[in-house]
Amino acid sequence: MRPLFVVHAILNVISISMKRLRTSPAAIRTTLGACVVAAMLGCVSGKAFASCEFRAGSTTGSVAFPVLDPVTAPNVTAAIQLNVRCTPAGDFAIAQWTWTSANGGASLGRLAGGTPAYAPGIAYSAGIAVVGQGANRTLTLTLQVAGPSYANASAGSYSDVLTLMVTP
Amino acid sequence: MNTKIFRNILAGAMALMGLFAGEVFAQATSANVTVTAVVPKACRFYSGPASMTIEHGGGLIDPTSASNATGSATLDYRCMNTVAPRFDIDASGTYASPKTATVNLVGVLLGNLAADITVTATGGAGTGLGAGQNKTATIGALITPANFGAATPDTYSKTVTIGIEAIP
Numbered sequence: 001m002r003p004l005f006v007v008h009a010i011l012n013v014i015s016i017s018m019k020r021l022r023t024s025p026a027a028i029r030t031t032l033g034a035c036v037v038a039a040m041l042g043c044v045s046g047k048a049f050a051s052c053e054f055r056a057g058s059t060t061g062s063v064a065f066p067v068l069d070p071v072t073a074p075n076v077t078a079a080i081q082l083n084v085r086c087t088p089a090g091d092f093a094i095a096q097w098t099w100t101s102a103n104g105g106a107s108l109g110r111l112a113g114g115t116p117a118y119a120p121g122i123a124y125s126a127g128i129a130v131v132g133q134g135a136n137r138t139l140t141l142t143l144q145v146a147g148p149s150y151a152n153a154s155a156g157s158y159s160d161v162l163t164l165m166v167t168p
Numbered sequence: 169m170n171t172k173i174f175r176n177i178l179a180g181a182m183a184l185m186g187l188f189a190g191e192v193f194a195q196a197t198s199a200n201v202t203v204t205a206v207v208p209k210a211c212r213f214y215s216g217p218a219s220m221t222i223e224h225g226g227g228l229i230d231p232t233s234a235s236n237a238t239g240s241a242t243l244d245y246r247c248m249n250t251v252a253p254r255f256d257i258d259a260s261g262t263y264a265s266p267k268t269a270t271v272n273l274v275g276v277l278l279g280n281l282a283a284d285i286t287v288t289a290t291g292g293a294g295t296g297l298g299a300g301q302n303k304t305a306t307i308g309a310l311i312t313p314a315n316f317g318a319a320t321p322d323t324y325s326k327t328v329t330i331g332i333e334a335i336p
Contacts, residue, residue: 052197053196053197054196054197054198054199055196056196058199059196059198059199059200060199060200060201060202061199061200061201061202062201062202062203062204063201063202063203063204064203064204064205064206065203065204065205065206067206067207067208068205068206068207068208069208069210070207070210070248070297071210071211071212071297073297078203080201082199082201109203111203111204111205114207114249115250116249116250118249122205122207124203141201143203145205148298150205150207151296151297151298152248152249152295152296152297152298152301153207153248153249153296154207154248154249154250155207155208155209155210155248155249155251155334156206156207157204157205157206158204158205158206158207159202159203159204159205160202160203161200161201161202161203162200162201162202162203163198163199163200163201164198164199164200164201165197165198166197166198167197
């Protein structure tokens with residue numbers, strides 16, 4: 001709904017300024033132009049035409065950590081690669097790649113599960129790196145669980161969902 | 169009036185275009201990644217080696233005694249939360265809780281002396297493998313009068329290996 005608000009707000013301002021001339025051909029042309037600009041602004045403010053995106057086939061994925069052996073409790077990493085695109089390619093320089101964890105937050109992911117349920121969850125960190133040339137590049141999501149995070153965990157299966165986002 | 173109507177229709181159309189474009193392209197600005205991990209059941213010892221003397225008192229077995237000569241020692245173990253341990257003696261390949269076995273102590277001069285060994289998870293199920301979660305396993309040993317009564321006076325000894333694993 002945000003683009004709609006933007007359009008109307010700008011149109012109202014323009015209609016006030018054009019009050020005396022709104023029946024003239026010039027006023028009509030001005031208003032038409034304003035509409036186009038307003039619509040474009042609406043699109044931009046709504047992020048409708050984002051310049052960076054996850055490519056088809058890379059909007060979902062799954063990654064499994066190697067077995068978390070609490071006896072030795074080493075730091076464990078896992079990674080997944082996704083295909084991304086920025087148009088123009090120069091937008092990679094300003095693109096902001098962020099993530100949020102369904103069980104955690106925006107700075108620390110959290111695996112939930114275990115039998116019995118392990119209330120603290122297993123915390124993990126996530127890092128994003130984008131490499132390549134041109135408009136199509138590869139995003140690597142690297143996850144790491146530190147040994148102390150699961151040394152006291154319950155046995156069983158754990159899971160989380162990370163939502164990756166890009167702006168603009 | 170016609171201009172106003174036209175302007176409003178056009179603005180509405182532009183706004184709808186903005187909304188429509190937002191619906192189409194916004195999907196690719198995010199991606200969902202499912203993260204999974206498995207934590208297996210585990211137990212391990214956190215102390216040892218330990219030693220014990222099987223005796224009636226004073227470090228000696230009284231060959232005229234009608235009671236068993238006994239000895240005991242303890243080892244610290246940790247298991248994952250709610251996971252109970254079981255034990256093996258001298259790598260027999262068969263784990264149990266408690267675990268019992270008969271071992272032969274070897275004399276310095278000549279002959280063997282049979283002793284019954286029992287390993288019990290006195291501390292019960294685990295509460296985690298992290299620091300401060302130690303539980304006690306008790307290793308009990310006894311030599312019956314029938315065995316030490318027939319033994320040659322000597323010093324007998326043996327190193328016994330105790331294994332631990334989580335009960336599946």
